[in-house]
Amino acid sequence: MLKKILVLVHFFIFLFGFAQTSPITTNTKISILTVGTANASHSFYGHTALRIYDSKSNIDVVYNYGMFDFRTENFMFKFVKGDLQYYAEAYPYKDFEYSYHQENRSIYEQLLNLSLDEKQRLFNNLNSSLSSNDKYYTYKFIDRNCTTKVIDALNVVLKSKVIVKKNVDSKTYRDVLYPYVENQFYQKLGINIIFGTKVDNQATYLFLPFDLMENLNQTKHQGKPLVLENKTLFEAQKNETGFSFFDSIYSLITALLIIVVLNKKALNIIYFSILGLIGLLFSVIGLYSFHQEVLWNYNILLLNPLLLVLVFFMMRNNQKWIKRISLVSLLLLGSYTIYMLNKIHLWIVLPIIITNAIILIRLYLKKE
Structure with a gap:
């Protein structure tokens, strides 16, 4: 004091x-x-x-x-x-x-x-x-x-x-912000999935x-x-950090490939739990925060809190509800993918879109 x-x-x-x-x-x-x-x-x-x-x-x-x-x-x-x-x-x-x-x-x-x-x-x-x-x-x-x-x-x-x-020009706020974390993949991913519709407006x-x-x-x-x-x-001295596999899209793709190829129930549960919890956090922030940039966050369709309900029924082996929620989740994921077609951050979330689609389709087609 x-x-x-x-x-x-x-x-x-x-x-x-x-x-x-x-x-x-x-x-x-x-x-x-x-x-x-x-x-x-x-x-x-x-x-x-x-x-x-x-x-x-x-x-x-x-x-x-x-x-x-x-x-x-x-x-x-x-x-x-x-x-x-x-x-x-x-x-x-x-x-x-x-x-x-x-x-x-x-x-x-x-x-x-x-x-x-x-x-x-x-x-x-x-x-x-x-x-x-x-x-x-x-x-x-x-x-x-x-x-x-x-x-x-x-x-x-x-x-x-x-x-x-x-x-x-025609650039959005997201377009303008995108290059600033060019060499930091996970920072870029985090920033783009936490922002909602406001940053997709024309940057005026x-x-x-x-x-x-x-x-x-x-x-x-x-x-x-x-x-x-x-x-x-x-003039700051340039520090060339070089390529980092662990801070690149390749590390994300590798981790997701492991989940898809192994196709283990436990891994799928952990994966969907993480996505669902992130989505739930973003939903709460959207209700709690005064920052307009995080409101109306359509990325919640990818990081879907509904996946937590799916995890619950997966743990209980309730195939009837697994199929139902998988189908709803697939429809939401499809809507998200279509909406993302003209968004600059489509490519960095595409591995997650593909992984979610593969696992959800497998769950939906699985015989009871």
Whole structure:
């Protein structure tokens, strides 16, 4: 508790001293910082922050809207539910840079073409929000995150929605997100099966750091480019991890082949139990969570909670109900397959579709 109080006191001393110096001058520079991706779940898609600096006044501060505390009580439940509070913080750029050096994540900077008045108003707005409850916000994956908060702060100062998504095409949010975990098969599989119908909508909203970086270079304000200059402040060292069989679709196919070829009752029960429990979890999350991205999750037709009922009758050797539930499950699986025909993640779930179909057909055709 004492540590938290000291941190809070330090922040207000820093903020008060910073505000008192009124550093906004013709020499003041304001830029957008884009941070590269990493393998941790909270860093798959990069990060966005604002930087205000003035070499003559010895000012160099980052405003970071991506702050959260892993020590928050019931952190995971709040994150899943969608009411986890994120917050904004201002601190020296050197600390910001050091933390991402340690994580080996690149830092890119885009110097903004703002008037003195716009710089002053942005500075005032940022500091006002940090000293009020506005510094806290409820995180939403697409609608409200570190990138959208920076966009909102700038658009208020620019007095219109100058910063919007310009590269709108036929891609969905799922299409846009798909490449970010290209070399992490099970992460990609997990992300795609937990998302529902919202991420299959056309991607018209600007919410990803690198998408913002690209769009800023195409943005004009009062007839002039909004970005004056692009810089690379730190280039991460590439760590070539190479191919991993155990984190690839081949390991999944191998495991499923074993289940199909051996055709053992115990293996089928374990397999369907795992799928059914995952489906049940997703069903509960869909009812419990405020995250719209996980609502109306059609992947539950693949990871079908009904499989748990099938497992129950398999354990009791009740062939009559095994056939009935197998047939219903096959119909649901067929509906899912048809629905998936135009989805980008069809290929990564196809081995599961085929395995489910083979086992269910065997159960349905089995003689009593």
